[in-house]
Amino acid sequence: MKMGVLGSGMVAQGLSARLAELGHEIVIGTRDSDKLKGWQSSNQRVLIGSFAETAAHGEMIFNATNGAASLNALTMAGEENLADKILVDVSNTLDHSNGFPPSLTVFGKDSLAEQIQRAFPLAKVVKTLNTVTARVMTHPLEVANGDHHVFISANDVDAKSQVTDILRSFGWLHIFDLGDLSTARGTEAYLLLWVRLYGAMNTGMLNVKIMK
């Protein structure tokens, strides 16, 4: 599938490399292509584009920009390039402006995922993967042989199903369907626990398993 990955950080790089490895045609979108030239030299299957070129290319688009910059980046990507497409939001609104521990810029009665959906009502926003570090997103078997959960939230059932297939292709064994997009409030808030688990365990190679 043709896919666009918006962002130039570790999450965008990791997603792009893994999706390309799985045979998808990937464009990674950035404000500043120079930032990615070095990385691309060892990931030549991934093309570099502007936000708009990346979104225009993708049948499925990943938002892997910094949460605080996501709405702006998506605006630059262009509403017309997002319309009727699946927009997978993997970002978080961690606010590091006061150092550690970070807070969140969106919280409680709203979520970044819902903000994106309201700003781009024709996109089919799916929230997932934001509860794990970049490496675990794309290589879940490296934590406890995959015995842990990723969450997925979306209003569009078919979009959720297509993204679930992508998650399985990454190796995810346990995909927890939380419900509609408002459930992203829960997974985004969880980041405040995640950063403390990271602090206590001194590694980001961790996740939660839901037990009953």
Place this chain on the structure above:
Amino acid sequence: MKMGVLGSGMVAQGLSARLAELGHEIVIGTRDSDKLKGWQSSNQRVLIGSFAETAAHGEMIFNATNGAASLNALTMAGEENLADKILVDVSNTLDHSNGFPPSLTVFGKDSLAEQIQRAFPLAKVVKTLNTVTARVMTHPLEVANGDHHVFISANDVDAKSQVTDILRSFGWLHIFDLGDLSTARGTEAYLLLWVRLYGAMNTGMLNVKIMK
């Protein structure tokens, strides 16, 4: 041990009954003792007191009041009755004023646990158990045979150790020491995910296991 449990809801009742069953001398503290008369008739080992009587009785005190009412309840309990004692805060600040899903009244850069610690600096505040429903708090083996985690946050290492012993007496097998009291920001924020897990699973008999 002499213990006081502040609150009259399911959490306070469950903690009081379980602690009494384990041989502790329990007073449960409420604004309105009539509310607990029926419950007490089948829990006669538990005495009913005012907030102040309950705190005065306890060598260890549990805050199981509604989070929004906790600071007021603890003020009624009396600073002098809390000084130099372990104050186990198991409450959450869920705000149901706009229906489901709830938000939180304290979030991100602060936590209820820290608010309590600041208001009662001589108390040794320990945050724990707030990430599970009342029944799981005191009977953790009823979920996945105990194969899941409870978190504990506190500034006082000895207080944390004593509360860890109480948790073990309830049956907790996996007690995750998150660090100082500010880590309660993480476990309190997690409630926004918990309510969505509850919604999706249609039961509160659930918890998370930390995997690495």
